[in-house]
Amino acid sequence: MELQNGRPENVNDRLDKEIRVYDFLDKLSVTYQRVDHEAAMTMEACEEIDRTLGDDTAICKNLFLCNRQETNFYLLLMPGDKPFKTKDLSAQIGSARLSFAKPEYMEKYLDITPGSVSVLGLMNDHEEKVQLLIDEDVLKDPYFGCHPCINTSSLKFTTKDFTEKIIPALEHEPIIVNLENYR
Structure with missing residues (x-):
């Protein structure tokens, strides 16, 4: 596993949604690095990827959530080692009880499948149905890491480029939230 600069040279075997991410980042003049790897479905599977991206990179849990009525959808970015307590988050954003949204909503609004959830999927949310929630701790590292809408590659770019x-x-x-670390 090796860190590469920018988009892959050969994009023939890549999905359109992944190529759209590289086009999006290139259009914004965002400098990024990429590592290709086996499908990473869990945070545990991401440990080797995390080591490749470096200790200076915030690797997030990306949770796709909805309210009970399935009318409000949220993408929560939080540190991978922080526990998730729905009650705390619901109180902060003034929402009824939150739960994980069904995969079909993830595909409909973000063009992403389970295990590939990424903030970059919001580029596909043309109806603006998904509210972005970011735990403040995610923004503390100098670099930010995420998938390019598929879980066989991971990207690294500056947190400054991410926010600006x-x-x-x-x-x-x-909406910036503060999720407690119950350790």
Whole structure:
């Protein structure tokens, strides 16, 4: 597993949604690094990927959530080692009880399948159905890591580019939350 600069040279075997991510980042003049790997479905599977990306990179849990009525959808970015307590988050955002949204909503709004959830999927949310939620601790590392809408590659770019270029271009104003670390 090796860190590469920018988009893959050969994109013939890549999905369109992955190529759209590289086009999006290139259009924004975001410098990024990429590591290709086996499908990473769990945080545990991401440990070797995390080591390749480096200790200076925030690797997030990306949780796709909804309210009980399935009318409000949320993408929560939080540190991978923090426990998730729905009650705390619900109180902070003024929502009824939250739960994990069904995969079909993830595909409909973000063009992403389970295990590939990424903030970059918001570029596909043209109806603006998904509210971005970011735990403040995610923004503390100098670099940010995420999937390019598929779970066989991971990206690394500066947190500054994430907050100053990528988030504004996604047109999903985030709500910054503070999730307790119950350790």
